Amino acid sequence: MIIVMKHTATSDEINTAVKQIENAGLSAHISQGAVVTIIGVVGDKSLLSSDCLCSLNGVDKIVPVTETYKLANLKFHPEPTKVKLGNCEVGGKQLIIMAGPCAIESRDQLLESADAVKMGGATVLRGGAYKPRTSPYSFQGLEEEGLKYMQEAREKTGLSIVCEVTSISAVETASKYVDILQIGARNMQNFELLKAAGKTNIPVLLKRGLSATIDEWLNAAEYIMSEGNQNVILCERGIRTFETATRNTLDISAIPVIKSKSHLPIIVDPSHACGKRPYIPSLAKAAIAAGADGLMIEVHPNPKIALSDGPQSLDPQDFKVLMDELRPIAEAMGRTI
Amino acid sequence: MIIVMKHTATSDEINTAVKQIENAGLSAHISQGAVVTIIGVVGDKSLLSSDCLCSLNGVDKIVPVTETYKLANLKFHPEPTKVKLGNCEVGGKQLIIMAGPCAIESRDQLLESADAVKMGGATVLRGGAYKPRTSPYSFQGLEEEGLKYMQEAREKTGLSIVCEVTSISAVETASKYVDILQIGARNMQNFELLKAAGKTNIPVLLKRGLSATIDEWLNAAEYIMSEGNQNVILCERGIRTFETATRNTLDISAIPVIKSKSHLPIIVDPSHACGKRPYIPSLAKAAIAAGADGLMIEVHPNPKIALSDGPQSLDPQDFKVLMDELRPIAEAMGRTI
Amino acid sequence: MIIVMKHTATSDEINTAVKQIENAGLSAHISQGAVVTIIGVVGDKSLLSSDCLCSLNGVDKIVPVTETYKLANLKFHPEPTKVKLGNCEVGGKQLIIMAGPCAIESRDQLLESADAVKMGGATVLRGGAYKPRTSPYSFQGLEEEGLKYMQEAREKTGLSIVCEVTSISAVETASKYVDILQIGARNMQNFELLKAAGKTNIPVLLKRGLSATIDEWLNAAEYIMSEGNQNVILCERGIRTFETATRNTLDISAIPVIKSKSHLPIIVDPSHACGKRPYIPSLAKAAIAAGADGLMIEVHPNPKIALSDGPQSLDPQDFKVLMDELRPIAEAMGRTI
Amino acid sequence: MIIVMKHTATSDEINTAVKQIENAGLSAHISQGAVVTIIGVVGDKSLLSSDCLCSLNGVDKIVPVTETYKLANLKFHPEPTKVKLGNCEVGGKQLIIMAGPCAIESRDQLLESADAVKMGGATVLRGGAYKPRTSPYSFQGLEEEGLKYMQEAREKTGLSIVCEVTSISAVETASKYVDILQIGARNMQNFELLKAAGKTNIPVLLKRGLSATIDEWLNAAEYIMSEGNQNVILCERGIRTFETATRNTLDISAIPVIKSKSHLPIIVDPSHACGKRPYIPSLAKAAIAAGADGLMIEVHPNPKIALSDGPQSLDPQDFKVLMDELRPIAEAMGRTI
Incomplete structure (x- = not known):
């Protein structure tokens, strides 16, 4: 100092x-x-x-000269962390693709999505059971019922599953079902929630807050880790800027910055970053070329009737095409999908 | 649409x-x-x-052509809301000054602060019992013990009291003690917390998120109101921008914008907005001249040894001087302090 | 360092x-x-x-420990600078109100505006002869013809006159007519233009760039001053942020920050800051209460048919009402209008 | 509308x-x-x-429903524009790599740089003869002398050359020497400069302003094109946000957005975007994977003694390594370098 x-x-x-x-x-x-x-x-x-x-x-x-985060700091933990997930790991040579619908709408919609993303080559199924929505009058999620569909989809497909949790009680419930607990952007500094996730031994996907600096993000990871849970995966999903052509501005530099400051793996969510389907493939490719350890992509069997975030969801065919385009870039980066 | x-x-x-x-x-x-x-x-x-x-x-x-918030919308509720607080109200002719330390550190520090802000002319005592801090290693607050000191301070001074709540269980505990529940900037879109505050009948001070648009802010108020609690006070406390000369950028325009879109009262927190003691008086005066219904100001009996936010706290003498400077501006605006 | x-x-x-x-x-x-x-x-x-x-x-x-600007720095010039303008000065006890149309459209429109702002109590007439417009197909200004109308307006009313210059040749032409050269926000780092203005001995009104830090702004002033012209007036006019409810976000904190770092006077342009007529009075009052040395306000005899920036122009009657509301606030601040 | x-x-x-x-x-x-x-x-x-x-x-x-730019608009010109440069073109299958020092410091430094970037595989040499610097006391460039060194470097290496111009008179001088006129970020809305560049028939590299929206950027291109010069190359170089870990935030989404709105080619400048050498390779790769038509990279024979922007310059060896890493990604995208 x-x-x-x-x-x-x-x-x-x-x-x-x-x-x-x-x-x-x-x-x-x-x-x-x-x-x-x-x-x-x-x-x-x-x-x-x-x-x-x-x-x-x-x-x-x-x-300040030294960072306030210790457990998340590359200085004190120079080896990259690999977070184990069933039969794969995040942060290794293989890129981890998480895909699925923004919100779980019904058993059929979810199972259909699971088959589609499995077919496309994803290893983790995403799906929202607790939805933080700007307006109280928007669809808020199926909650535990949705988690049960997720579990069923895992059994049928072998995919690991990730779900956002929005409260301490949701952490308790979701812990019984999921392979990864997701903390969303709006809750990145909901410190009580971070501590609750830190008390489980389930991997946590920590999204960056809409206006969080990288330092604040790593301090949020530190909240989880200081409770004992070292399995944190970071997820860049766009920050808020003056530009309105995209929903948010993907901070692609966050990838090399995180790699220079922390040992935690980092993935990118191009769907929430841009909010518009036609831009997703470019951002997904850029993320992999920049060194991300994986992607989280919204895929909906029928985006035109999605209850949430339709405009930023790929349909199964688009997803498959994108996965095929990603493979040579992954290879050029010495990675596999 | x-x-x-x-x-x-x-x-x-x-x-x-x-x-x-x-x-x-x-x-x-x-x-x-x-x-x-x-x-x-x-x-x-x-x-x-x-x-x-x-x-x-x-x-x-x-x-979109119409707003998604209804209960908070001036269109459907053209009369300004006045939120009752003990023997005063927020949103009436009298400006409400909330003042006190960022964090409650001890019984003595709080009681001393309470006397000082009472003497200066404040009507509400602020003090943090649950502190959301960027780093898990920073002081996190005295919790219920702090609330008890607040209650004692109210009894001694007659001031109303406001405390931040950071979890549903804190809402439950604090409801037994305080006159106003504060939802902090980092939790503005912690929707589960908003709903919990909405289920009480205690006035809620809702701070604007660091990167929340005014529309999102009013939708957050709507979450509280849609649960039945109409007593919402908005608090502008600075937004995040590229400028680093101040901790945040006070969005002074938020005052006339809120007045044109909503019937809810709005106060301003110049201390968190700028983060530097010498700038607080200018911003406090500006807020009142812009039409704010009150202020929330950090006052610490001895800012030099504060455990939290010392650099943005006024000492009792500075606070008294500021209050004296504010009175003629309030008068020029047809308000009283 | x-x-x-x-x-x-x-x-x-x-x-x-x-x-x-x-x-x-x-x-x-x-x-x-x-x-x-x-x-x-x-x-x-x-x-x-x-x-x-x-x-x-x-x-x-x-x-960096010390600032790169020297001539603009309060450390090396602790007395506030007062910029002389005809029979008044900017930075003294009297607040300077600059008012008039965004663009000079015709002789009649300008003379009518000049009468109106004179009547309302302004001391400087503003009017754009060279208009920097986002699209090349928008009205670009009357150029020297407009300057002549300005000169005529000065003769008729005794108001000082200020005009934006957008090129070195415009500096040369305008220098023959105006009392203040204005450098607009888009040209704040057009260093060749700053140097040209610095070579004249005419006061320069330097608007802050849309995304300029206060440090960059003072360095821009330094460009003018290092050429020999010390008569610089700063003008805060809103910065670019994520908020879209207003055209820009008025950085009201810039006033105390500038006062703590520089001896140069600072005024505020609430019209460009918010871009919407109903919000202008609140911002104008806030600026004076925050300690600004004056205001620049758009007034158009008939905003509904303005060729440029109609939505942010007051009509003469609104301007007069605003001036009457500003006086008691100026008084509360120990200033006069 | x-x-x-x-x-x-x-x-x-x-x-x-x-x-x-x-x-x-x-x-x-x-x-x-x-x-x-x-x-x-x-x-x-x-x-x-x-x-x-x-x-x-x-x-x-x-x-607004329709854009104000016409000539730059994909709607009215659906074929991608290819800008011819000596024996190559920007916007075709081949990626164009522009590289060289931020500022031209001496004949030796420039010729050495030119050899190095030629060896690494660049096709265009960059080098600043007119330097817009935040402080008037920083090195401002060699001006015409620098242009002569650039010309000599072109003769020796066969590289095309690009130089920034900061005033109308610099446009006139530089037009006699360079293959591409560069308009820098700070001058993106210096409309007089845009018009002057539009009156030449030399390709113009138009950098995005630090806080310019994509719409404003395309309108700036329109200023050039409406004067008759259709050879505009856009260059994304980072925008200003709250994040301070990088100098600016590279808006990688600008690439697919521009491709969906305009027919103009777009390249990326990762050096200015991040301002830190270790992050440049990641951003360069990301840009190509996102679909950029080329890159502009700072290379200095000895960054440790550079007069300007040393921390964001690669040395010749780093540049060669980066070029080798870029090739497989270019190939994966169906492009060549």
Whole structure:
């Protein structure tokens, strides 16, 4: 941690800051510049609130030097994490494709979707049983009934299954059924939910919040991991910007940034990122070329009558075509699908 | 709802869209343009998923015309709502000033804060018992113990009290103590939490999400109101932008926009908006001049040793000075403090 | 300037960085931390490219400590600048109100506007002769003919006049007519234009770019000032964010931030900030309460037939009402209009 | 164009809007909804200012249906444009790689760079002779001297050359030397500069503005094309968002969006997009997989001593490695390098 003093700071103010640092059991290194003085703080900064220092007279700003996340940090865990899922793993050579409908609408719709994504080459079936919707008057999901259909689809197809959970009680219920618990973008900083997922031993797919920085995202992963569950898969799904041509802006750079800061695997959801079917294939290809460990794609047997997110769902035929186009790119990247 | 067809749409595609609209019991009005055809949809659009229409071949885009929120909508409730709080109300002539520490740290710190904000002229005491923090290693709050201190402070000072709740179980506990339940920015789209707050009859202070549009914010209010609780107070606290000189960017325009779309009262939190003590007075004054119904301001008896958000807390003396500066502006706006 | 080394940096890499600093005639102060090493650089950093340092092996990041702008910096010029304009000045006790049509459409429209804004209490007449428009097929302005109408309006009313310039040749032409040259948001980093304006001795109104940070804005002012022209007036006019309820998001915090970093006066343009007539009065009041030195407001004798920006123009009657509402707020702030 | 009336609009207000539309020689189609009335406007909307309509009483909003750009629009020019460059073309099967230093620093540095990028497989040499820099005290470029070195490099290597122009006089000078004129991000809406480039017959590389929407970008292209020059190459280089882990956020979706709206070729500049060397290869690969027609990459013979943008420059060896990694991805996309 570095403290930058104001150019008007008095030596009394500098001494006070140094004393507060030393009182916390840390060391202070002073660099007297031509215009300003800076103080380097050495030691375990969790002993000291940067907020307090910042409130001292004469302090201009505090520059953090080390990250607050530890378990998710590549520095302290240099080997990439591979998250095991039934008979496959996320973060290994094989790219993991999760596909299926946004919302589970009925047993038939889900089983049909499961067959279609299995046929196309997916390894995980996605499907929403608890739907966070902007308006309270939109379809909110089949809840436990939907989870049962998911379980049935797993039995029939051998696919692993992933479901979003939106409350602590949903974590409890879903834990009985699913292979991966998904925490959605809107709940990325619902810390109580993160802790509840951290107390299970089920892999967690953690979507990035709509306006979360990469640092906040890794800190959210840290909430899960600090409860004991190390099986976190990150999922980039677009951030909010001024551009309205797409629903969100896929932050493709998040892939190399995460790979340089964390050992956790990262996949990309091109469907939610752009919100428009024709753009999905380009983004899916880009994600793999950028080094993502997999994809999450919305596939609906009949997007035209989907109860939720129809415009961003591929139909089974489109999905199959896309999978065929992805294979040579995966190969060029030294990966398999 | 308006459907804009692609310029390449065939008459078959147009007919299919019209049929789907009519099958849902609605009417379709076709306008054949020089380049494109548009279809106006008349009737209760909740009968029809815009997502489905958007998935039809030949459809370019759907333009919503009416808002999805009803109970929060000025159109259907033209009188401003006044939320009653003990012996005052939010949304009336009197501006409501909520003040107090970010986090409740101890009984002494809270009681001292309560006295200070009472003396300065505040009518509501704020204090966090459940703290949502970016890192799991930061101070997380005193929970129910903190609520008890809040209750004691209310008894001593007569101030109403407001506390953030971060989970359904916190709603249950806090309901026994507080006058206002606060839903924080990170939980604005934690729909399960919104519903739980909506099932109480306690006023809810709903902060705007860091990247929530005003429409999403009003839809979040709708979640609370649709469960039966009409006592919602909105709180603008800054949105996330590219500018880093301030912690967030206070969206001052949100005040007139909300006033033109909703009957709910709106207050402003300048402390979280800017994150830096020297900027708070300017923003507080601006908020009142823009028409806000009140303010929420962080005040700490000794900001230099605050466990949380010290740099954005005023000390009691600063707070008193600010209150004195606010009075003539309130008066110029025909309000009182 | 502070150099933060990577946690993996070798002592060789640290020595190389130190050597490069010392070769440039500067001093390096090393602080060896528990995890990382930081190097404080003392001396005139313009002798050293931070980009080069950043490219060295083992360097994690460079943290600038001092600003790159000097002439615009409050640190080196602690007294507020007052920009003289005919018989008034911007930055003094009197608030300066600039008002008039977005585009000059005809002699009659301009003279009528001038009378109206004079009557309402404005001291400067605005009017666009060179219009930067998103589409090449939109009305582009009357150019020198418009400047002549402006001059005539000044003679008739005694108002000072301000016009946007969009090219070096427009600077040359406009310099013969106007009291203030305006650099628009789209040209805030058109450095050739800034330099040209800096070579005149006419006050320059520098609008903030749509996505310019406050630092970039002050550096743009520095371009003008470094050519010799110290008469710069800043104008906040909204930044681009994800919110679509308003055309842009007025960054009201820019006022106290600028006041803490620079001695230059700052005014606010609520018309371009929100783009919608009903929201203008709230923003205008907020700007004054936040400490702005004036306003720039679009007024059109008949907004319904304006060739440009009708929806954000007040009519003369609305303007007069607004001015009357602003006076008590100005007074509460210790200012006059 | 669709006019959405307020729910409170009177029939008089509706009639006035209709009359204004018909007076402009257009037709109005009224759809009376349950809550609001909408009016479809049919005909050449350039006859009518949407701003005026928006100012009418009772009008809620105007929804544009057709784009304002025509020459750049895929609707009116369905075949992809191929821009000829010496012995290659941008927009064909071959991907065009433009590479070289950010700034031309000396004859030796440029010639060395040219050899390196030629060896790596680039077809166009980039190099800045006119540098737009945030601070007036940063290195501003060698201007015409730099252009001469570029010309010499072209003669020695056979590479085509591209240079940024920052003023009308730079357009005039550079036109005598270069194969492509580059308009930088900061000048994307410097309309006078766009027009000047449009009056030459030299291909123009138009970078996207830091906060420009795709629509504004295509309108900027339209400025060039409407002056007669149809040879426009678009270049996505990152947009400004809240994320600070990268200098900007590469909007990878811009590639499929542009391909769906325009016939112009689009390339990607990963160097400026991320600003950090280690992330460039991922973004370069992603761009090609997303369908870009080429790349612009910063290569410097010795990034550690670059006068500008060292941290985002590859050295010749890194560049060669990247080119080798790009080839199989290009192949997977049916393209060549």
